[in-house]
Structures are given as structure tokens and as C-alpha cells.
Amino acid sequence: MLFAGTDERLRAIAEAFDAAPAAGxxxxxxxxxxxxxxxxxxxxxxxxxxxxxxxxxLQAQALQRxxxxxxxxxxxxxxxxxxxxxxxxxxxxxxxxxxxxxxxVLGGIEQGDSPPGLRERVRRALTLLEDGLRTMLEPxxxxxxxxxxxxxxxxxxxxxxxxIEVLRDMxxxxxxxxxxxxxxxxxxxxxxxxxxxxxxxxxxxxxPVPTQKARKDPTQDDSRTKANARDRSDNP
Numbered sequence: 321m322l323f324a325g326t327d328e329r330l331r332a333i334a335e336a337f338d339a340a341p342a343a344g345x346x347x348x349x350x351x352x353x354x355x356x357x358x359x360x361x362x363x364x365x366x367x368x369x370x371x372x373x374x375x376x377x378l379q380a381q382a383l384q385r386x387x388x389x390x391x392x393x394x395x396x397x398x399x400x401x402x403x404x405x406x407x408x409x410x411x412x413x414x415x416x417x418x419x420x421x422x423x424x425v426l427g428g429i430e431q432g433d434s435p436p437g438l439r440e441r442v443r444r445a446l447t448l449l450e451d452g453l454r455t456m457l458e459p460x461x462x463x464x465x466x467x468x469x470x471x472x473x474x475x476x477x478x479x480x481x482x483x484i485e486v487l488r489d490m491x492x493x494x495x496x497x498x499x500x501x502x503x504x505x506x507x508x509x510x511x512x513x514x515x516x517x518x519x520x521x522x523x524x525x526x527x528p529v530p531t532q533k534a535r536k537d538p539t540q541d542d543s544r545t546k547a548n549a550r551d552r553s554d555n556p
Contacts, residue, residue, distance in 0.1 A: 337396040404482025
């Protein structure tokens with residue numbers, strides 16, 4: 321009975337995403353969290369948590385259920401916002417969400433919070449996720465990312481469009497990191513430049529360039545060709 325209600329919570333996650341689509345991923349996560357909390361009348365109390373923390377096999381089962389929830393959230397996010405979240409980003413968002421919610425809910429349970437108190441903790445945790453990103457990027461107005469306008473350099477254009485939209489909504493200017501990448505990965509060192517000259521020297525020794533005297537004079541060849549043509553025309 322320690323994990324009673326787990327299946328109901330997983331169904332609540334799916335139901336929340338099946339409802340009317342939200343304006344964006346963050347709003348979808350907020351709705352989902354509220355829906356799951358509303359369907360969770362059997363939240364574990366401090367005594368049940370103490371039992372789980374004392375038994376490694378129970379901790380393993382709890383981890384399996386958290387992973388199942390994280391995978392479900394990532395899958396539903398990717399399906400709901402395919403133009404904004406790729407596989408990696410949807411998994412990262414789901415992982416950050418589950419980690420934040422688990423920390424907030426466990427703290428609330430240990431403190432004996434009521435359901436309204438748990439909901440407030442969840443709201444604060446969700447706000448923290450968004451504010452954390454904003455705070456981290458606040459000093460920077462221009463961000464160089466693996467992005468290439470109109471996919472001009474496809475080897476550099478790796479950031480998904482959804483991430484760029486989120487950052488632009490925060491007032492950031494996104495520029496291509498192509499020049500930075502080439503500066504650190506494609507500029508030859510003095511030793512490498514010297515090795516090219518050395519290779520050229522060896523090529524010249526093996527295949528010397530013909531001297532001017534040894535080369536055929538194209539004008540002479542052309543005059544001979546014309547003379548031979550005249551001879552043939554004079555002597556049919």
C-alpha cells in the first residue's frame with residue numbers, strides 16, 4: 321500500500337495533456353501538476369516516507385515510478401509541442417520538473433503540509449524553474465548558439481527552434497556561434513601551418529614544376545597546325 325495511487329497519478333498526467341492544449345510547455349506543466357495533485361488524495365505521510373527511506377528495495381520501486389512518470393511527461397511534451405521541444409529538450413524539461421516537484425512535495429509532506437500547502441509548494445517549484453532560467457541569462461543580452469540563419473551552415477545549426485523562441489521571448493538576441501566554433505576548432509596552429517609548407521616542399525621535390533624551356537610553346541604548336549592545314553589544302 322506504500323505506492324497506492326501511483327497508477328492514478330500516471331493516468332492524471334495523461335489526462336492533463338489530453339485536455340485542451342495549453343499556450344506553451346510551461347503552462348501545460350502547471351496544468352498537469354494541478355491535475356495530478358487534485359487526483360492525489362492518498363499522498364504518503366511522514367510515517368510512510370520513513371518506511372520507504374529505511375528500505376532500499378522500496379527506494380528502488382519509488383525510483384522506478386518516478387522514471388515512469390518522467391518518461392511519460394517527456395513523451396507527452398514532445399507530442400504536444402513537436403515544433404518547440406525535441407527529444408533531448410523534452411527529457412531535460414521533464415527531468416527538471418520531476419526533480420523540482422519531488423523535492424517540494426517531499427519537503428511539504430515532512431513538514432505536515434495540507435493539500436493546499438502542497439499545491440502552493442508545487443506552484444513555487446514551477447515558478448522557480450522558469451525564474452532560474454531567466455536569472456541565469458539576465459546579464460546577457462546577446463547569446464551565441466549553435467544556430468545558423470536559414471540553416472546556411474547545417475553543421476552548426478543544431479539548436480531547436482523552440483529553444484530559440486523561448487530565449488527571444490526573454491528579450492535575448494540570438495547570433496550564430498559559427499565564427500566562435502571556427503576560431504577554436506578550425507584555425508591552424510603555427511606548427512600545423514609549417515607542416516603544410518613541409519608537405520608542399522616534398523611534393524615539389526617529387527614532382528618539380530617544368531622549366532620554361534621544357535614547356536611547349538602553344539603559339540608554335542598552333543602555327544605548325546595551321547601550316548600543316550595549308551599544306552593539305554594546297555596538295556589535295
